[in-house]
Amino acid sequence: MNWQNAIRANKLGEGKSKMVTVGSKILMIVNMEGDFHATEGLCKHMKWPLSWGGKIEDGCVTCPLHQTTHCISDGSLVEWAPFPLFPPYGRLVGSMVSKKDLGIFETRLEDGFVQVLI
Numbered sequence: 001m002n003w004q005n006a007i008r009a010n011k012l013g014e015g016k017s018k019m020v021t022v023g024s025k026i027l028m029i030v031n032m033e034g035d036f037h038a039t040e041g042l043c044k045h046m047k048w049p050l051s052w053g054g055k056i057e058d059g060c061v062t063c064p065l066h067q068t069t070h071c072i073s074d075g076s077l078v079e080w081a082p083f084p085l086f087p088p089y090g091r092l093v094g095s096m097v098s099k100k101d102l103g104i105f106e107t108r109l110e111d112g113f114v115q116v117l118i
């Protein structure tokens with residue numbers, strides 16, 4: 001494992017996220033109140049790119065497709081595919097994939113870059 005540049009820190013404002021490719025991995029870099037976090041970039045449910053409309057709120061990211069929510073700091077699952085809310089269809093969509101936590105990666109700031117340990 002080694003540290004690799006992911007994005008210039010000044011290109012990602014507070015509360016914003018961006019999808020980047022580092023090596024062979026697709027990641028989401030998030031700026032939460034000046035702290036940078038790196039997670040897997042694709043939703044664990046059906047691989048939607050989380051930075052394409054994912055809502056960052058209360059330390060969590062919520063996928064826009066079926067609203068799976070993960071904690072950004074440790075990747076833990078908060079809620080799995082609750083949408084659509086009409087119960088029979090919501091349960092079916094959620095059961096298509098087994099529940100998983102979101103992978104996270106260590107980050108640091110170096111020479112103006114957010115670096116990720118990959």
Ligand code: FES
Binds near residue numbers: 044046048
């Ligand atoms: S693809 Fe993200 S919740 Fe379904």
